[in-house]
Amino acid sequence: MCEFYKFLYWVIPVRSFQSYLIKKHFSGCSHCQKESVEDSKLKKILALTKTVKEEESLWPQIRSSLYALSKEESELKEEPGLTPFKKRKWVLTASSLLVIIIVSLAGISYFLFLKSGFEMDSGKLAKSVLVESATIQGKPAKIYLFQPKNKKLSIIWMDPTID
């Protein structure tokens, strides 16, 4: 029976299946156990906690390294470093700037479009305008006309405050 399990173990090298075989057979079979080294012998082979305990403490070396590295780190911190928080801040600032740029560009292009539209239509405009009467909410309104000097633009507005 053991040979069959061993055969399966080596023929199907799937870890989960091998683990199942170990649990199912090898760990409980006294015959198969003889083919593995005992824990007592392992303790002689491995470096053990109690045998290494005598080593001197590594703290003095670690301490000096930590101080040196902390100093380096703090020096780096003084310069604008990119901590995760700062990174997020940068991303926010950059994206808001991008939005502002896009909105401004859109505004400028819209303004230019409007401007060019007036210019295009200016040729078709009549040379004189006559406003006979104007009413606001059914009541007659006062009419104002304004034309800046040297401009092809005329502004007409109406005032409802008329007695």
Added chain:
Amino acid sequence: MKQSLMEEEEIISRCISGDVEEFGKLVEMYQPALLPMIFNILQDREAAKDVTQEAFIQAYFNLNRFDRKRSFKNWLYSIAYRRCLDRIRKEKTKRKFIKKMIKEEKLLNKDENKDKKIENSEIFNPLLNKLNEKERAVLSLKINEGYTAKEIGHVLNCRESTVRVHVFNAKRKLKRFLEEKKDV
């Protein structure tokens, strides 16, 4: 046990707030447990001391990322294990490079001594060299700490079944080598 855990918690908090001296307590507390594991994995006393220091330093600078629900000791073991793997990888590259140089006979005389130094680095038990680093780590944690497969899995970041297979394979390998040694 609970009291020492609370004490450990307090020490960690003080370290996070910048008290370097407090970290010394953690080093004194865990060095005796950490060194044997690293000794067993690296099989080189000086390298093991270096890696232990590196692991503690890395732990100190990452204390704010440490999940307080986890065991500090296990977290430290994980760091140390990864450091060991890094060291082994670097050593392998170094050896490959030196071998290549020797083959090309460019630096034969210069690097002969260097190569000897690496080959003759202090070995605790030649039998352990027959195992791979994962098997050595698994056995060390099992024998020294009495960890279960699940606990070892947490430390080495692998599945319980993998740990069980590593332990089984390592024990069988060692038994075979011990018998071969007897025959010789």
